[in-house]
Amino acid sequence: MQLSEITSLTLSDRIFEQLQTAIVKGEIPTGSKISEPELAKAYGVSRGTLREALSRLEERHLVVRSPNHGARVITLSYEELIDIYQVREALGGMACGLAAERMSDAEIADLKRLLDDHERSIREDEGLSYYQQEGELDFHYRILKGSRNRKILGVLEGGLYQLMRMYRYQFSTSSPRPLQALKEHRRIVEALEERDAELADLLMRRHIRSARKSIEERHRKSREQEE
Amino acid sequence: MQLSEITSLTLSDRIFEQLQTAIVKGEIPTGSKISEPELAKAYGVSRGTLREALSRLEERHLVVRSPNHGARVITLSYEELIDIYQVREALGGMACGLAAERMSDAEIADLKRLLDDHERSIREDEGLSYYQQEGELDFHYRILKGSRNRKILGVLEGGLYQLMRMYRYQFSTSSPRPLQALKEHRRIVEALEERDAELADLLMRRHIRSARKSIEERHRKSREQEE
């Protein structure tokens, strides 16, 4: 009958979420070995419950498990981050093109207001606040929802976005170009308003690509400094 | 020291795989409720082991679980299939563009030979064989690997491809245009040989898009017949 939208989460669900945020925030360090008895005691649950959560974490590629050797938190690599940005470029572009055809006028207007908030936040905090970073994700998230394609959102939410957050926490690899990004966001919204799917696709791809390029640039420089 | 590449799978892993293929092949029908004690007895494992597998299946969106109500196999919908093809279009195109820059000459030559096999298979079996369908997947799979982007492959393997296989088994919605598809494959390989990333991207997107269009066409017709 599905009356209650109050989804009473199961204990294993909560452990899964707690572990996920703990890993993403780096509270459980990358590459560290996970001891099941230890973690189970720390979270006050049985090993069975914990193992169920670990299985899901493994499926999300946040932990790696090898039989009889136990589980480890994944280790991040620069190459993987670039890979993720390429996936975002492809899917974000596709979603944005669809959104241009499918978003309601009200949703687009909301998006515009969101950008106004961002602009204010950037001016006040000089664009360094954590809020601004999550705001960037919020912008993309709304467009993904606007695409009306559940799979795109599902793919990005099912692992990829958590990984990006993880990189941000660990390497503070946030976009160092908030004003430029804002300008690009505004152009994207313009394309949405004009219902220009092709342009929206192109602008979104370019937007994500330049974010990636800026990361590549930074990485190149830090490599040079090392030598 | 990780000597053995002989990954001795854990029992839960095998149950997971068995269940996955059983669901994909329709041996466990879509939408059916899953009784944990029943399934556990059928596969000869304990409920804990089975639940671990179910958790992973849930993470792959092959089963849906609601707390205290149990698990159900997902139900397929036409809209979802279209969504999946859009994801494939975006990611397949991106992968193909990358593959044009990154595949080795040997890999491309192999790909060409694969197409020769396909052509022979089509002529012999009149393009209706099951092998041919899996061959189509093989073609795409190789290009995904050729992109050297693990994430793209991971996203498609982690749920989407199983879903597509599922649709094929259930609705036998295979491409009814094998010769046309082969021609498109050949053009894609040509673009790879010429290391033309832009063209390879474009051709792959168009290839997947026309596969989607042909499904949409068929769906439209069958809807008309119903009325």
Add this chain to the structure above:
DNA sequence: CCTGCTGATTATGTCGACACATTTTGTGTA
């Protein structure tokens, strides 16, 4: 005949325990 309550049955969520594999510790020998 249908609706609503109550008890019985089944299923799910969670836990503790055992068997086996792995890692670590400790000891003796070259």
Add this chain to the structure above:
DNA sequence: TACACAAAATGTGTCGACATAATCAGCAGG
């Protein structure tokens, strides 16, 4: 001192059992 081997300790894989929530059957009342 370094190495090899054995034994203890720890950890993982798997199972069975209990408590609670959901489902079903049967019965009373409208």
